[in-house]
Amino acid sequence: MMRSVAVEGRTVKMPDAGEVALIRKVQLGDPDAFRELMDKYQRRTYWIAFHMLNNYDTAREISQEAFIRVFRNIARFDVKKNFYTWLYQICVNLCIDRMRKVSHGKTVDIDGLGGLADPGRKDPADQEERAETRRRVHQLLDRLPPKYKAVLTLRDINGFSCEEISEIVGCTNATVRWRLHRARRLFRALWEGKGVEVADDADVSDSF
């Protein structure tokens, strides 16, 4: 359970005593404490990776790598900071590295998306329509530069606040809002089928 604390006008989630104790156990090498941490965060980590990479297997590999890196470096982790933003930062950085290595077209898991039907909706036509929408969204997201894609998926799909995203991606709140503004405009243009030039341009921090 996280508790929210107002820091310099921002609302930031801080770790509670239970999680701090758990992290301290992991720092002493307790495997069961680490498994407990994994149980708590593995789903979110996996979905962050999946929404950035659009491939089930790659998302699982990235999540595994993120947890392995966390365990191997947890001795250096400051328990006063948020564990989850540190974990997600490692995950996002791994995703961005992977996206830069692999061309966009190769990351689209078209076959895998066929199995994404919502089990609550029985109508096959409706399921197919939803699957088609998701497929299209993934294809459009794959056309965005990694830093825009990271901010857009973290905010709109995974539901993190701009403050949390600034911790995860390691930049200022103003930069996050600038990237978010730019990413939503780009995505909307792609959504409408407009030919837009998507360049990984420099950040501009303004009044956002």
Next chain:
Amino acid sequence: MGCEETLDLLPLFVGGDLPRDKAGSLAGHVAGCPPCARELILYRESRAGLLSLRAEEAPEGTFGALRAVVDRELFPRHRPRSGVSWPDEVLRHAAVLMVGLAIGVGGYGVLRRPSPAPVATAERPSVRAELVGSVPGRAVGRVFFPELSAPLPPIAPEHRFYLPKVDVIPAGGERDF
């Protein structure tokens, strides 16, 4: 707030990322400006597409496999707790040890059991004495004794067969016979 500023802020407004005061004035402008309202609808449609990804489901077994790989990589010799308490573990190991010990002792006993010595007529002095006394040759009747081909050693007095002395002690006191 004018149209230009509204169109510039719509990407943040659509996700609820504008400060309350700016969001309020933007909403006021959009309510009375059909072109800006149309732009807002288009932003909302594209954002709805993004939100549709929230309903995805991972393939079955994804998280079990994820955890198993991390477990194997980080703790190759450590088994996760499976609800078995440590006294049960100790008893289980002790039982295995006892079974192993029993098998070992039993096997050792079987291997160390002395095999029955072959019956050698020549090593039985009383029989030998009888044979020598009655048939001083190589054959006794129709039975051949190859060990009798060599001359036998002399029989030691302590190996000779005597009837044991029998001392009769009468019960109930001495009695003359």
